Amino acid sequence: MMILKNIENFVKILLEKTEGKKIHLVSHFDTDGITSAAIFSKTLERLNKQFSLKILKQLTEEEINLFPKDKAIILLDLGSNSLEPLSKLDTEVFIIDHHEIDFKPFDNLHIFNPHLFEEYENLCGAELAFLISKNISEENKSLAYLAVIGMVGDTMEKNITKTRNSILKETKIKIKKGLLIYPSTRPLDKALEYNSHPFIPGVTGDSKGTYELLREANIEKINKKYKALIDLSEPEMKSLVTAVMLRLSSKEKKSNYIGNLYLIKFFNKIEDAREISAMINACSRMDQSGIALMLCLGNNSARKKAEKVYVKYRQAIISGLKYIDKSKKIQGREFVIIHGKDKIKDTIIGTLTSILSFSSTYPDGTILISMTYTDNEQIKISARISGRKETNRNLKELMDSIVYSIGGESGGHKMAAGCTIKKENENKFIELIKKKLEFELIKV
Numbered sequence: 001m002m003i004l005k006n007i008e009n010f011v012k013i014l015l016e017k018t019e020g021k022k023i024h025l026v027s028h029f030d031t032d033g034i035t036s037a038a039i040f041s042k043t044l045e046r047l048n049k050q051f052s053l054k055i056l057k058q059l060t061e062e063e064i065n066l067f068p069k070d071k072a073i074i075l076l077d078l079g080s081n082s083l084e085p086l087s088k089l090d091t092e093v094f095i096i097d098h099h100e101i102d103f104k105p106f107d108n109l110h111i112f113n114p115h116l117f118e119e120y121e122n123l124c125g126a127e128l129a130f131l132i133s134k135n136i137s138e139e140n141k142s143l144a145y146l147a148v149i150g151m152v153g154d155t156m157e158k159n160i161t162k163t164r165n166s167i168l169k170e171t172k173i174k175i176k177k178g179l180l181i182y183p184s185t186r187p188l189d190k191a192l193e194y195n196s197h198p199f200i201p202g203v204t205g206d207s208k209g210t211y212e213l214l215r216e217a218n219i220e221k222i223n224k225k226y227k228a229l230i231d232l233s234e235p236e237m238k239s240l241v242t243a244v245m246l247r248l249s250s251k252e253k254k255s256n257y258i259g260n261l262y263l264i265k266f267f268n269k270i271e272d273a274r275e276i277s278a279m280i281n282a283c284s285r286m287d288q289s290g291i292a293l294m295l296c297l298g299n300n301s302a303r304k305k306a307e308k309v310y311v312k313y314r315q316a317i318i319s320g321l322k323y324i325d326k327s328k329k330i331q332g333r334e335f336v337i338i339h340g341k342d343k344i345k346d347t348i349i350g351t352l353t354s355i356l357s358f359s360s361t362y363p364d365g366t367i368l369i370s371m372t373y374t375d376n377e378q379i380k381i382s383a384r385i386s387g388r389k390e391t392n393r394n395l396k397e398l399m400d401s402i403v404y405s406i407g408g409e410s411g412g413h414k415m416a417a418g419c420t421i422k423k424e425n426e427n428k429f430i431e432l433i434k435k436k437l438e439f440e441l442i443k444v
């Protein structure tokens with residue numbers, strides 16, 4: 001198998017070139033990056049290798065120049081976009097990443113990226129890290145649960161590829177097909193009523209409708225409490241799904257409602273991988289990636305701390321939405337510009353803009369542009385399309401064109417993109433984006 005040959009070669013070079021050397025691990029701050037870092041930390045620890053670790057929001061040239069000169073560098077879930085600056089380092093660099101890559105060979109760079117495999121497979125960073133880790137030692141099979149959490153974090157759970165399937169088989173993970181409401185570990189009546197996505201007409205936000213649905217599905221209370229979704233038997237799950245399907249109109253996509261739940265044994269309890277992933281993500285976005293990492297590795301005190309940070313994160317989301325609701329906005333005919341100033345963290349502005357784009361606050365097709373200050377004299381910008389409606393606009397191209405004119409870094413895709421610019425370019429940015437969006441309106 002081609003992928004296996006790639007892994008074997010990569011591992012051989014990795015072990016040879018890091019022999020007797022210290023290692024500097026660098027990873028991305030989202031769930032996929034944190035789980036990748038957890039897998040590699042454990043792997044290096046088991047090899048008795050000395051290493052340091054850094055978690056980054058973004059890999060910039062400044063960060064690259066701060067890398068220690070005397071250590072081999074291992075990059076996880078990032079690096080594919082920075083081959084040129086990385087090639088200038090006077091040390092061996094290993095890139096384990098799944099982002100698109102514009103490949104050029106450099107002597108000191110060793111790259112493991114599925115875009116370079118003979119046959120591309122859509123794997124996440126944590127899965128790649130796990131494949132390598134397992135090839136280093138069979139003992140590391142025990143880390144497969146982290147690969148699955150990372151995969152759910154990067155929302156690849158609907159796409160079970162060949163290698164993903166083989167990873168899933170190696171874990172003690174239970175896959176349960178059924179309704180995708182969230183959270184799935186709370187009593188069903190609460191989960192259905194307060195569930196934020198997907199929206200079930202006549203049930204979400206409606207307690208009477210919720211009890212009617214449960215009655216119709218023949219799900220009864222046990223000891224005065226409803227079971228959680230993850231505890232339902234197969235026939236119970238089936239009848240619940242049927243009752244929900246009856247409430248959907250033809251507009252709603254069934255695939256948003258039915259799918260696989262990944263149930264992981266975590267701290268001796270069965271948990272929904274989506275919830276662990278959300279907790280890791282929350283910690284990182286609240287500047288606590290250290291807690292997120294220790295949580296991944298099963299540290300008890302980290303678990304308690306993570307729960308607290310998760311509560312704070314949810315509060316930050318709610319107060320952020322309230323702030324946006326009251327704030328002054330620049331409103332165009334088909335766009336709106338939102339400014340979080342120093343009231344909204346740069347790490348949650350994207351999430352807030354996504355929530356707004358899924359709500360009915362703005363008409364479908366409205367372009368939402370949110371900006372907020374970072375703690376290092378920059379502005380983080382997020383762009384989304386309300387209703388996630390397919391239009392002929394491409395937000396990635398829009399962000400790229402901004403950065404092309406006034407500098408900065410951009411990324412994302414057609415429906416969701418973002419960029420970071422210098423704070424001094426704030427007014428230039430507003431004028432430019434207004435001009436572009438108004439101009440495009442005429443063009444359309």
Ligand SMILES: [Mn+2]
Pocket residue numbers: 032033077098124125154
């Ligand atoms: Mn990733």
